[in-house]
Amino acid sequence: MGTRYNAIAGTSAERLAALSDGLFAVAMTLLVLDLRVPALEAIHGEADLRQALIGLAPRVLIYLMSFLTLGIFWVGQQTQLNFVARSDRTLSWLHLAFLFSVSLMPFSTSLMAEYIAYCTALLVYWFNILLLGIVLYLTWRYAVRAGLTSAEVTPMVRRSMERRILIAQGLYGFGALLCLHSTHWSIGFIFVVQAIYAIGPRTGPLSRI
């Protein structure tokens, strides 16, 4: 018969974490390549350079927004992996699918930075966030169902993890819809949602999301 590869492959949660940290680190740093230094030909003095840098402001904002997105999902994945006692092959591949979505982020970000007024670009960006959310949700559901989580994972923790993803995706989806009105509204709304998630208020109505 022979041992099945399924039974022995992908059991190291540490290496999954190391690969994830590496991939997030590269994706976060590649984002900066969209901030292109102004071309020498167009700059004839300090005033020109200041003008050119001020013109970069929307790109800096989108860069910051994508950094926030990756930060939110990095914290989210880390929180999940902290609760995972061991991995298996399926969980490894679900996390690889998650990392695939992470690696698409520099592309979605470039696209939106270049086409900031286009609904199409915003929908691609939103689709990337949706993909991140769906895969992260599935990894969690799978880890719980396959009994890979540690004993600390009470039903309350489990529901907290799931509810959080669903609420966040609901808000992102609403933000994407706003592009029917204007992409600037969408970007503004998504940015605010992300800032709230990053700051994570501890009291008041927002402390529950």
Added chain:
Amino acid sequence: MGTRYNAIAGTSAERLAALSDGLFAVAMTLLVLDLRVPALEAIHGEADLRQALIGLAPRVLIYLMSFLTLGIFWVGQQTQLNFVARSDRTLSWLHLAFLFSVSLMPFSTSLMAEYIAYCTALLVYWFNILLLGIVLYLTWRYAVRAGLTSAEVTPMVRRSMERRILIAQGLYGFGALLCLHSTHWSIGFIFVVQAIYAIGPRTGPLSRI
């Protein structure tokens, strides 16, 4: 006489794993650089941008295929290293040769994305996969023969690891041959093989590969 460097060099399996995770992370993220944002000059409205993005679909497919390839070999190498109790200089260099093949992947991927209808490009891509397979096979054989594997490695585990690489490479080789007919058949076949390896069905005839 003096101590021989051979006896003291390259004994850390953890650092080998850390270097590998880093290199895989960079290679996986560099792949996305092939997805180039459409040039501003050619886009005059939402419809143009949608058309241009649809035109990127073959590149996205090849990107996904290369991500699958790297994922499969990452899981494969991880599974091997989990069974390795300690490393030595030769094993370190065999893994470095493996990482060299990994680092070629962004080039092979770019080449195939640019020349999707060329048999030559497909054969370069296949040769890269073959190289990954050969080196991974050699690292395993060496680790077993040099007694570097842990006690869990029964003859069954050993054969399972070897058989898996041989079957996979046989399928990839057949896929490459299909390019005599058309490169699209090759790409389609290799893609399906990789998807099966990634999903890893647990029952039925495919559960044995």
Added chain:
Amino acid sequence: MGTRYNAIAGTSAERLAALSDGLFAVAMTLLVLDLRVPALEAIHGEADLRQALIGLAPRVLIYLMSFLTLGIFWVGQQTQLNFVARSDRTLSWLHLAFLFSVSLMPFSTSLMAEYIAYCTALLVYWFNILLLGIVLYLTWRYAVRAGLTSAEVTPMVRRSMERRILIAQGLYGFGALLCLHSTHWSIGFIFVVQAIYAIGPRTGPLSRI
């Protein structure tokens, strides 16, 4: 009610360190992309190539300066994290803000390498260093106040960490002011300050900074 995500998210100081090491590694290596190989068209012999390479000297200097900057802040963050017994969500986000500033460094460096005589470019570069300092200061203050530091952190250690950042930022600020006279004075002064921090003299008046 349900468990609050705030209470369970971002508690792994190890993964924070791993993400940081990855991001610093990428940022440090991306800096080298500013050293562009001389274009083939302009080189007709060994003498031309030597001339072209000598012309790269200012870029090498700025590259070295940015590497020093990143090295100084990497050592600074590592020293902090060594004293942190555990992390929480706020500390994770403060470190992510720190990493955001790190990821801006390749842009600031490119800008200064391209516009070495422009005060505007130097101020952007200085602002990046200031941001790194401010965020690192805040992470430390937060870690101390939230009781996340280990028992070794005596009031003396705490003050030493804070004083160091304040003195360094004072010196960098003075260096930036020098650009009113000439950017070369600024760059020279900041370079010397960084070299002293890197070499870290153990005796004499400079051993206190």
Added chain:
Amino acid sequence: MGTRYNAIAGTSAERLAALSDGLFAVAMTLLVLDLRVPALEAIHGEADLRQALIGLAPRVLIYLMSFLTLGIFWVGQQTQLNFVARSDRTLSWLHLAFLFSVSLMPFSTSLMAEYIAYCTALLVYWFNILLLGIVLYLTWRYAVRAGLTSAEVTPMVRRSMERRILIAQGLYGFGALLCLHSTHWSIGFIFVVQAIYAIGPRTGPLSRI
């Protein structure tokens, strides 16, 4: 008085190893960016593409040579760090200087790939290897003298580490001199030396280097 920063900074050998693994991984993968995919305009059939790929052979060779260089120095640094019981600020900075030399490698490699017949390019490449050797030698001497090495480090181990670097640098220096005759001789000689170091023969006269 206050605690001196010198006494508390840079004491984590693990984070030094993690930063190094990340930086080596990025540098190794960036090398592949020199292998540029042939431009679409010049390719009108399979034969053209095959010709263009054959024309890439010298670049592949130089890429492989640089990968070997980085591999050799990665194994060398790892072997040193395995013998280091703890780090301090000076050792951290010596390793950062080593990593700076590592991060220059993609530039030196690009330069040599573009100017393969130029002695100047070869000397820059050699100077980079020399720098790696000098800094690695200094880190080792410092670690030994400062008492940071573990108890396993007998005088024999110490001398073995030092002798190895000196012999290797002697051979590289001789290889660089050969460029007075022709850069191809230099490259060939250095390549063979590196291959011997990588393969590490266990018997015969070469087993001692």
